[in-house]
Amino acid sequence: MVDTTASEVEPPMAAQPNARSGASKCAYTHDIIRVDDLNIAIDLKGTDLNVIRGASFRIPAGKTVALVGESGSGKSIISQAILGILPSVARITGGRIDYREHAKDEAIDLASLEDNSAQRLALRGGKMSIIFQEPMTSLSPLHTIGNQIGEALELHRDEIAPDEVKKTVIDMLDLVGFPKPDAAYSMYPMELSGGLRQRAMIAMALICHPALLIADEPTTALDVSMQAKILSLLIELQDKLGMAVLLITHDLGVVANMADEVVVLYHGQVMEAGSREAIFRDPHHPYLKALLAAVPDLDMDYGAKLHSLRDIDHEIPVSMRGDIEDRKSHADEVILRVRHLCKSFIAKKQKGWLSKEQTVTRAVDDVSFDVRRGECFGLVGESGCGKTTTLKLLVRALSADSGSVEWFEEDRKIDLLALHGDDLKRFRPKMQMVFQDPFSSLSPRQTVLNILKEPMEVHGLLQGEKGGRSRYAAELMRLVGLQPSYLGRYPHSFSGGQRQRVGIARALALRPDLVFLDEPVSALDVSVQAQVLNLLKQLQDELGLTYVFISHNLAVVRYIADRIGVMFRGQLVELATREELFDNPLHPYTKALLDVVPHASLDHPLDFDRINRDMASEGRNWSPPFAPLSDESDMQMIRINDDHFVRVIVGTDPATLVQESK
Amino acid sequence: MLRYILYRCVVMIPTLVLASIVIFTIIQLPPGDYVETYIGELLASGESVDMARVEYLREEYGLNEPMWKRYLLWIGNFVTGDFGYSFEYERPVSEVVGNRLWLTILVSFATIVLTWVIAFPIGIYSATHQYSWGDYGLTFVGLLGLATPNFLLALVMMYFAQTLFGVSIGGLMEARFIDQPMSWDKFMSILEHLIVPTIVIGTAGTAAMIRRIRANLLDELQKQYVVTAKAKGVPPFKRLVKYPLRMSLNFFVADIGSLLPNIISGAEIVAIVLSLQTTGPLLIAALQSQDMYLAGSFLMFLATLTVIGVLLSDIALGFLDPRIRLQGGAEK
Secondary structure, eight states, X not given: OOOOSGGGSOOOOSOOTTXXXXXXXXXXXXXXXXXXXXXXXXXETTEEEEEEEEEEEEEETTOEEEEEOOTTSSHHHXXXXXXXXXXXXXXXXXXXXXXXXXXXXXXXXXXXXXXXXXXXXXXXXXXXXXXXXXXXXXXXXXXXXXXXXXXXXXXXXXXXXXXXXXXXXXXXXXXXTOSOHHHHHTOOGGGSOHHXXXXXXXXXXXXXOOSEEEEESTTTTSOHHHHHHHHHXXXXXXXXXXXXXXXXXXXXXXXXXXXXXXEEEETTEEEEEEEHHHHHHSOOSHXXXXXXXXXXXXXXXXXXXXXXXXXXXXXXXXXXXXXHHHHHTTTTSEEEXXXXXXEEEEEEEEOSSSOEEEEEEEEEEEEEEEEEXXXXXXXXXXXXXXXXXXXXXXXXXXXXXXXXEEEEETTEEEEGGGOOHHHHHHHGGGEEEEOSOTTTSSOTTSOHHHHHHHHHHHTTTTTTOTTHHHHHHHHHHHHTTOOGGGXXXXXXXXXXXXXXXXXXXHHHTTOOSEEEEESTTTXXXXXXXXXXXXXXXXXXXXXXXXXXXXXXXXXXXXXHOSEEEEEETTEEEEEEEHHHHHHSOOSHHHHHHHHTSOOSSSSSOOOHHHXXXXXGGGTOSOOTTSSOSSTXXXXXXXXXXXXXXXXXXXXXXXXXXXXXXX | OHHHHHHHHHHHHHHHHHHHHHHHHHHHOSSSOHHHHHHHHHHHTTOOOOHHHHHHHHHHTTTTSOHHHHHXXXXXXXXXXXXXXXXXXXXXXXXXXXXXXXXXXXXXXXXXXXXXXXXXXXXXXXXXXXXXXXXXXXXXXXXXXXXXXXXXHHHHXXXXXXXXXXXXXXXXXXXXXXXXXXXXXXXXXXXXXXXXXXXXXXXXXXXXXXXXXXXXXXXHHTSHHHHHHHHHTXXXXXXXXXXXXXHHHHHHHHHHHHHHHHHHHOOHHHHHHTTOOSHHHHHHHHHHTTOHHHHHHHHHHHHHHHXXXXXXXXXXXXXXXXXXXHXXXXXX
């Protein structure tokens, strides 16, 4: 029997050297779950759609099995079937899911249990539990963290005193890394950050010490540094509590660092299954090979091209060809010059009876950089570092507190922050934006045709020409590799990748010189991500576009950007060409960011111990000259060479920095 | 929270001042005044008019004064608890309204309770069994209830009660109890007469409430935290009540604010059709005859109750929903 309360668990085992290197702590005993020829159908208004077709795999007790596949491959449905939380339209049409907690136990066929039967309710949450992708929505906003975690304990542990519930919950919160577990007990989810909410979710799933934890894309909604921390927490907890983990993900980098066994799913069928070594070192199935080739990696050659599973054929409209030559002749000239850009947000909070507490957040703090015509300038940093705010300042969606932004074309120089009214409107077509979330950035009530026509209407493009706008919209569709016959459809009938291409087409409708891309691929699957990245690269090349590309994923930025700025808490800490930044990173934050990117290969496992020890990604343990010596020290970007700048204390000799890093 | 409540109370004052100005202006808008309407009525019935008395009335109630003076006079007295004098009933407004107030509150309260008792289970059933035959059937009945005008339903029910059961259901009690002190028989008579008005007044409200509960609960049922609760192994009923139902109550609590004035105004048209001795018909008669102090003070009651109701429901929302409680004072 597994220990029942977190307080009784043995102290953390500090010296577990790289826990994922081969066999984990407990030796193989038996399979806790055996899925045998499972079939699941979804009822679509009378006709059955078979979403899982004859899937079979196993989950050994205490091990981690990764279920890998693109969205729509059916990986979440399988986990829902195991837990008995299938949506009402889905039902199991055949096969077995045998569950055995201990080797000697009689197997229970989960597939034959009613969702709300007593046996099911006892297993669900008690012996098996789940954490979801979206930490923002998976907790009830009306109940405290303590209440929601304690509920699971009260349900599955008979006759437990309220005091003991509270104590156990607080111990669990401590275990999952809450800085102040006592205070967190009575906090509401909205008072917590995304990372902490996910930790609360993990605490809720593990409070009853289940034999199986299903992690459904547990880190997809988090940025890389938070992802590394959550993954390391999962490994640590698995070592302490000994549960089996079914990890559902599309991220092969996560799989390479977490899984003992891997099951590859495609359209509801298991394509390939085996140990982690077999899957990564010796992939057989063409689908798996293609998936591996689609992941951008930090070890790729700089010039290498990602192989997407389905390439996009697209075509440049005749009407756009005129601009291209003109743009290319001005390549490498500065197009946008940003100097000392600042923006603060003031949050006022009631404190006591009359006074208000003001907290000033410097979202963008003295940021300076140039964007050159024809290049892709990348901005990286974790969520909340100010990269999106910077973008909003540049497109004048927010107004800057101070600083200057200048635009250069031909012989003219335009002060962007000084533009107003009609001048600003006339200028806007030159800069367009593509947004992160392809689902919420397109109006669900407009056809794609209307979506593409809107910028033309706003700016009076092709006015008076009958049918001209529709013709141009069709050309735009071909430009991003979509069929013009889709113009009459609404966004909901497109996949995420297709929607994002509609978003790109909308941004290109006004023939901008500069396109701002705000995490354009972070909501997409690996295979679709490669497809959209390749399309963006081709369009940039063919149309002579300039990009500013925002991402928290260094591997993606490395694939597409020519020069990269690294942002931390509103400041630019390092700015370099791609090769310089990745071959010779100087700033501790950049190095920390590089450390937390999971590689989709077995040769570079994440060093979780170091990530947890260094905390460099949180701005701690930086040594001078990168950290100020005292509050009065002035920090400044200094030039290492023409391609490389880094933020250090004023007066630091560049030569010493280069020396140290060698 | 306390600070917020105080702030809201202070803000009520300018709101009420504005409301009183609007009410007074609108009442004064139709040409003429009560005295003219009174003369018209007398002449129509062939009686002679005593001009001296007319002048006396005008002088007495300040009808010759300019409008702003009359407004100040009225509102000044209103604040001190003198709600003015009803020309038509020749009694103080507080007396005229007060007599009917308790019956009105009784009818309204019974209606509200009936609405909730019927609407909640049906709304929850419809939402949890979406697109089932039960849902379709109840939706159909609900839409019928929503689409049928109350006064028509009142007439139909009166007709059937008379022809089928031989009962007269007009009024709120048998005629012999009117103006009698309360007794056991009178109480039973009132209860008996309460059934039909309650059902008639309640139908539209019930139907609307069912639709709103269904829509709100359906939204919540699809949320991720419901799946979380299911995955925790919470049994179905507790899962429903603790999470999505509690969440969908926000609209309901916000609605309580508008109940207060409804309790007093008491379904005017239906009350006239069923000849209920509630305040509703009183208000309509007062507006028709330009009985300005009665109408004005009555409307001012309603305005005050609305403002208080909204405040109460906002406070209740704050207690119910931590997101409102904790972020209410925050600014960006």
